[in-house]
Amino acid sequence: MATPAPPAPITDPASLAALLAAARAELPDVRLLTEAIDRESYRLDETAYLAAGLPGAVALPSTTGEVAGLMRLASRFGVAVVPRGAGTGLSGGAAGIEGALTIALTRMDRIVEIDRGNLCVVTQPGVINAQLKAAVAAEGLFYPPDPASYETCSIGGNLGTNAGGLCCVKYGQTRDSVLGLEVVLADGSVIRTGGKNVKDVAGYSLTHLFVGSQGTLGIITEATLRLRPAPAPRQTLLAFFDSLEAAGDAVAAMTQAGLQPVTLELMDGETIRAVEDWHHLGLDTTAAAMLMVESDAPGVGAAAELDRAEAACATAGGREIVRAADAKEADWLRHARREALHALERQGTVRMEDVGVPRARVPQLLRAIERIAAAHGVRCATFGHAGDGNLHPNLIFDRDDPAAAELTHTVRDEIFRAALAMGGTVTAEHGIGAARREWLPIQRGEGAVAVMRAIKAALDPQGILNPGRVL
């Protein structure tokens, strides 16, 4: 297929001013932020190392109708739009575009319905992941997706990026929990892509396409999400290793043995020390790697699963294997794992990457990351969802040193090349966003990207939805 070039979106001040004037007249209830100091808060997401533009204005709609109205105006005046959730993204997907309109969905924060009989929840996009989890837990139900930022990230952002997290290894990514969406398209029209049916093959699966498209194809204004009955309380095991490879071998052995832990996380020595330094958990700071394995199997299943995990760790050379004494200790360990990024950020600016490989290749990827970072003398701390083959190498550098920033870029590119050579991906759960665009055709091939561009052009012919992101 030929690759159509997307038209350049308009971000000139006159078009935006015309849009704002029309919005004030036609959509009086939409909150608009136009002062520089207010707009500044919408410049960055959590991709701290990435430069971003200052939005020309920020709109805070409260209803689907208002989002539709804003998109009709954006379409009429040709103004570029950045859809944004809670701003916790790690690919620059919701970061500002200079002079464009950011539409933040934070005010659409209502859980519409918890449907126990059909095991699903209908929610607006601005609801925080942890709030949704808590609300359904109160009904004895479970919403699995749990990005590390779950206490601050919103469902809309989770849908936009197809967010992952700690329990994907058992329960999948965000997309796997979505039954249907309400979406506002580029021209302001509103569609629904599904409902409460767990099986439904009527037409193309637009639900799956919109999830993960990072606001480039439409703006999600409501979602119907699949729930599960609350699983048994988790049991937790920690294993410490003298080498990253030994930990990687233990992960591979658990996959081979058919274990289905709910969490199978890895931290390297740098990360262990940064977490310990902050949280004083009594972790073994001389270890080269730590695995955290959790089971939520019912009845005696959890203990049996952890016995098998313990055997795999011991065989791979685990030198210290301990189990959390109780649920409180396990919660605290999980919290510490989630805080790994912030623990590292106390030591410098962190460039957090998000590579993935087919699961059996985790030991090989760990070796490659270590080798590449060492060769360039860059500090690297790696943690991640080893059970999925998804690792986060964190390159720690001094933001005020341009050479250091440049060097992390080189290291990143080499890690990407290594992951792709193993059949891997440059992003397992954070998204291409603005940060990894040039790698999309390298990973997927020009032909596949041409298909994506054709879909983008078909749905957003003016190219106003989050231009320069993903594609």
Added chain:
Amino acid sequence: MATPAPPAPITDPASLAALLAAARAELPDVRLLTEAIDRESYRLDETAYLAAGLPGAVALPSTTGEVAGLMRLASRFGVAVVPRGAGTGLSGGAAGIEGALTIALTRMDRIVEIDRGNLCVVTQPGVINAQLKAAVAAEGLFYPPDPASYETCSIGGNLGTNAGGLCCVKYGQTRDSVLGLEVVLADGSVIRTGGKNVKDVAGYSLTHLFVGSQGTLGIITEATLRLRPAPAPRQTLLAFFDSLEAAGDAVAAMTQAGLQPVTLELMDGETIRAVEDWHHLGLDTTAAAMLMVESDAPGVGAAAELDRAEAACATAGGREIVRAADAKEADWLRHARREALHALERQGTVRMEDVGVPRARVPQLLRAIERIAAAHGVRCATFGHAGDGNLHPNLIFDRDDPAAAELTHTVRDEIFRAALAMGGTVTAEHGIGAARREWLPIQRGEGAVAVMRAIKAALDPQGILNPGRVL
């Protein structure tokens, strides 16, 4: 969005003759069927009640390169193409189009690789589902999707329709097991949409879009499918009820209780009697409904799960609840359930429908089906995947009586309306295909269908891929 009208595909004999001449010259290894007697076998799929066209020619390629070559020629000469698997579809999606080229993928029947370490299999589309299952089972692995036709249907057809089956209630539909595809596009270019990574968010999820698109967006020539470790042997329970509603209540109670059976199937009295009549299993032919519940939970979990299922059935009024004595008896019962359609076909032409509703509404849907069929005096036997909310009402009629055929059409439309009024779907696992096209905009809305048409036009601007199907 505006709805672009798809261009009319060309099926004139001169264009096809030019394509065939070029194929003989440029693709000498592609087997071509041009005799009417050979082409006749490719007219119908298993949608017995649906009229279909006679293909102008049938091509049987053996390689991706040959499929690509055929599509380049189809594109050059503007010839409409019907991609076809084993021909077991139930929506007319692979049935012939008069004068068009059918490309049958049956010769691409090689399992390329079973990758134990990464729990996946790479396969060509012509492999039969049961053969794939058996090959991975020999390695201690499990490929879940199991359409009732699994002994004769092909993986390519399963991918095209996002086929379901008996174990979706626990393991999802075909799409949930797909990691990546190789696809030949309308213009003959070849793309890959993923690989062996279980988490990969690089760009739009083309994998999910192509699965279920019934050959209207591209031809799948290879797939990487996710496997699971082989689960524990199943334990099986049968429960008989005096009314359909009581059985529906038991299903709803099991969902509410959070059971995760691997199979939760329903048969009504008509179906029980047809199956018993053929297979002499000793089923209770005076019952109005039967549920079949299976668990593959590990260890003591299966027996415990069936105990809870039994309690739910007893509370709902189950009058006879029995467990299969051993794996052989359970296999035989499952086989009998799979043969339900063929048992009914011994009694007349069967129009098998495929409606779905949110799970809690199964009792309501059962009531509606019974009421509608009775009101029109049409014989109806219902069975299906009650645990998913997916029921198959089978309208039994005399093919040679045009009024009877017409009447089943009326009954079908009323059942569709009833399902949609409950938030359901006109097709849960068989596909829109050729059989349910006019219902797509009614179910999804014109706006959503306009998006599908825009995607179709972007990927297949000539409209040569399976025209008149799905959209």
